[in-house]
Amino acid sequence: xxxxxxxxxxxxxxxGRRGFTSKADPQGSGRVTADVIEHLERLxxxxxxxxxxxxxxxxxxxxxDRLHAVHTDGVEPMESxxxxxxxxxxxxxxxxxxxxxxxxxxSHRVVEEYFVAPPGNISLPKLDEQEPFPHS
Amino acid sequence: MLGRTLREVSAALKQGQxxxxxxxxxxxxxxxxxxxxxxxxxxxxxxxxKQAEESEKRYKNGQSLGDLDGIPIAVKxxxxxxxxxTTCASNMLKGYVPPYNATVVQKLLDQGxxxxxxxxxDEFAMGALGSxxxxxxxxPAAHCGLVGVKPSYGLVSRxxxxxxVNSMDVPGILTRYVDDAAIVLGILAGxxxxxxxxxQDPVKPFMLPSLTxxxxxxxxxPKEYLVPELSSEVRSLWSNAADLFESEGAKVIDVSLPHTxxxxxxxxxxxxxxxxxxxxxFDGLEYGHRCEIxxxxxxxxxxxxxxxxxxxxxxxxxxxxxxxxxxxxxxYFIKAQKVRRLIANDFMNVFNSGVxxxxxxTTLSEAVPYLEFIQEDNRTRSAQDDIFTQAVNMAGLxxxxxxxxxxxxxxxxxxxxxxxxxxxxQLLTIAKWFEKQxxxxxxxxxxxxxxxxxxxxxxxxxxxxxxx
Numbered sequence: 001x002x003x004x005x006x007x008x009x010x011x012x013x014x015x016g017r018r019g020f021t022s023k024a025d026p027q028g029s030g031r032v033t034a035d036v037i038e039h040l041e042r043l044x045x046x047x048x049x050x051x052x053x054x055x056x057x058x059x060x061x062x063x064x065d066r067l068h069a070v071h072t073d074g075v076e077p078m079e080s081x082x083x084x085x086x087x088x089x090x091x092x093x094x095x096x097x098x099x100x101x102x103x104x105x106x107s108h109r110v111v112e113e114y115f116v117a118p119p120g121n122i123s124l125p126k127l128d129e130q131e132p133f134p135h136s
Numbered sequence: 137m138l139g140r141t142l143r144e145v146s147a148a149l150k151q152g153q154x155x156x157x158x159x160x161x162x163x164x165x166x167x168x169x170x171x172x173x174x175x176x177x178x179x180x181x182x183x184x185x186k187q188a189e190e191s192e193k194r195y196k197n198g199q200s201l202g203d204l205d206g207i208p209i210a211v212k213x214x215x216x217x218x219x220x221x222t223t224c225a226s227n228m229l230k231g232y233v234p235p236y237n238a239t240v241v242q243k244l245l246d247q248g249x250x251x252x253x254x255x256x257x258d259e260f261a262m263g264a265l266g267s268x269x270x271x272x273x274x275x276p277a278a279h280c281g282l283v284g285v286k287p288s289y290g291l292v293s294r295x296x297x298x299x300x301v302n303s304m305d306v307p308g309i310l311t312r313y314v315d316d317a318a319i320v321l322g323i324l325a326g327x328x329x330x331x332x333x334x335x336q337d338p339v340k341p342f343m344l345p346s347l348t349x350x351x352x353x354x355x356x357x358p359k360e361y362l363v364p365e366l367s368s369e370v371r372s373l374w375s376n377a378a379d380l381f382e383s384e385g386a387k388v389i390d391v392s393l394p395h396t397x398x399x400x401x402x403x404x405x406x407x408x409x410x411x412x413x414x415x416x417x418f419d420g421l422e423y424g425h426r427c428e429i430x431x432x433x434x435x436x437x438x439x440x441x442x443x444x445x446x447x448x449x450x451x452x453x454x455x456x457x458x459x460x461x462x463x464x465x466x467x468y469f470i471k472a473q474k475v476r477r478l479i480a481n482d483f484m485n486v487f488n489s490g491v492x493x494x495x496x497x498t499t500l501s502e503a504v505p506y507l508e509f510i511q512e513d514n515r516t517r518s519a520q521d522d523i524f525t526q527a528v529n530m531a532g533l534x535x536x537x538x539x540x541x542x543x544x545x546x547x548x549x550x551x552x553x554x555x556x557x558x559x560x561x562q563l564l565t566i567a568k569w570f571e572k573q574x575x576x577x578x579x580x581x582x583x584x585x586x587x588x589x590x591x592x593x594x595x596x597x598x599x600x601x602x603x604x
Contacts, residue, residue, distance in 0.1 A: 066401045072478070
């Protein structure tokens, strides 16, 4: 009979220790300080928008912290499952292009062949210069 | 006709029992009747009918392009389709019309398939059931009684698939039968010069042999997949399936994938990190949504992205950026990449020990009703529901979900087979044998639609369920 242990396990009544869905997760590690919030909002160019969003990040970090329980000494990071293969490089010949008009069509603001952006080099206002979570 | 296998429909088209236009119209009519399901974001009626006309001409002249000529298909709305709006179900891409077709879309159109429309998804494929990056072809397949195939990473081109996690994304195939999925896979697989992550091994369309003897097979049952949260119905179907293989002479053994419990956490870090990078392209300048603010580039980007992305997407971008911060990079991102290798190695060790395929559940239970589903937030849901499907994406392996039986509530339950890398044909061959043994009841489409229509009249949308 195959896999006696698993076979018995499959037929045993439900029970036993709780798994990953334990609701006793720590609420957060207090890592998401005002500085971190400001820094992330600037890097991501996406705002938190509410206290719930900050709480969600705290939980996400606490969740990610579980990784530290795994022993990875001497283990190389894996970037791609195809790491043992040679990356395909095609020959450096122009085979397509000349489609500027098609590409410009998808933009909201275009002048001749330019995508038009508002003026740059103007920083977003600092966090203490604006209301906290104006969009909650 | 709408419930037959691809080959049966194709044969019917060749013999003139039905024409591509008739088939197309039947399909469009069913789409209209089931509009309340909101399955389609865009229905491409005119395009489909025009393609059907051309297909009909080809059949008349005896020049059909192959098995897919005149066959209606639908494409998830995160694949670029030339001239047809592609939104990823996001405000960010509302109104975006790509100037090119994704490679897989082009391949299907080149075979004469009829594009019915673009189907709905969670915004940017970030739902628990939303991305074929963590199981979103297999999970819906299991819940809906369909065959869901996730090919080996590198077998099918991702060019034109709007990326979520570049190192895990794979186009997935949903069909009613394994043979149909094999036909489509045979067409889609192969090196694409436009996607350098596709392997260069030669590939040609394949017919699945009809296996009669499974006695030479070794089936592995990963013991870490027997979790307390698994519903008793799924557990018993899994157990019965293992017994079935054994009774037919296959070797069925207990195997271990020790890092299974870390796969969701690992995915969480890698996914959010890649997402933070992939979503950076949406700045409102070249395409997609753009806000009204014009004060500065940064202000415009920030407002555009706030308006364009929902909470889930924004949450993942922020998490990802956190893990990629200089002070966190080593401890989170690199750490997750190391754990990924351990997970991939687990599978490799098992397959190297003589196992041909792994047999596992696809989901913890049948589909959960909507009102219950929305009680938990997205990350918790993903953590729970993707437990059986996610590790496969980390390792880049092929996997397929096969519908097995209806639950006591009348909802479908599926089981998953996981194969060795690039042994997709072997995987589907075994799956096809299993499908034949299981004889999952064919969906009675007409009855289903009639049932749904009467429920709609009573305005009880939230509690639609399938009754046998």
